[in-house]
Amino acid sequence: MHTTVTRLTAVVGACTLLSGCANLGGLDLETVGDPDHTTYVKLALNQTESHPSYIALEHFAERFSERTDGRWDIEIYPNEQLGSQQEVLQFISSGAIEMAIVSGTQLENLNKDFQVPNMPTTFTSVEQQMDVIRDPEIVGELFTSLEGSNNVTVIGGFTQGTRNIYTSRAPITSPKDLQGQKIRVQESDMHIRMIELMGGSATPLSYGEVYTAIQSGVLDGAENNEVSYTTQKHSEVAPFYSSTEHLVGLDYMIMRADLRAAMSPEDRAIFDEEWDAAMTEHTTLWDIETKEAIKQAQEGGATFHKADTQAFHDALAPLQDEFLTTDKQRAMYEAITEKAR
């Protein structure tokens, strides 16, 4: 199902051979403000076309193009066609592509402050999450923190909803059930520790490789939301889905910082307005698609189980001391959790 090796050969094959590879896609920043010119943008996504992120992005791209009279043309590449999230993040920095949706865990590896919103105890609901990412006082500095170092700016985010554990052999109802279980996590030190504290053993792996790793028995399971569980067909190989509710995850929309800076004020205002509408649409779709995903997984034979959520939350408490290490991080954590009250 995933063609990880062949992905992006068209775009980046040349890129690795040529040094620098800036503007590989032909994007010329000089023409971005030109009213007679169309700017073609490649946006990378690791989800399928039925995922709420793809649907909201498609509508966003349509509206943005329409309202700018065709000055912008955003093409979405789903299914990791342009590479894994780790790869596309680098492609944005090098100028090979322009935009992507990446999980917070990827940005955490560039700036540890991104660990704060990725910490299991930080968010308790999607509402709190959307409230926070729309609050420049809390996230303004964080969202611009990678502009100088990586030419990446964060525009906003989509929720990943609540993440739970699923396994191939039996439900996970309490931390002791995870003993000896090898669970895939995203590429994040904090999430490796998260699974250890929850009782299991963690293996970081990119999204597109999870299905095969579980199918072949290399891993016993993974953790994700119901929508990913079903759209990635993980439900076929790990049919026991248990409501550990250990994390409300967050994806970010990222963009080349120099491209954002080159936008005319008028186009940028339209972009921001339509992006805000996309976040709202995504949040609405999320609930609908979660219910649909559960139904589809059940039809395919997967079963859903109640776990001792409190026991998992208690087990995760040490993460705060271990990963909130600076005053800045602690202040951000306070400001975010304040929004939940």
Ligand code: GCU
């Ligand atoms: C979710 C999230 C993705 C992330 C994936 C993962 O599906 O939306 O951005 O890549 O989880 O677990 O890797």
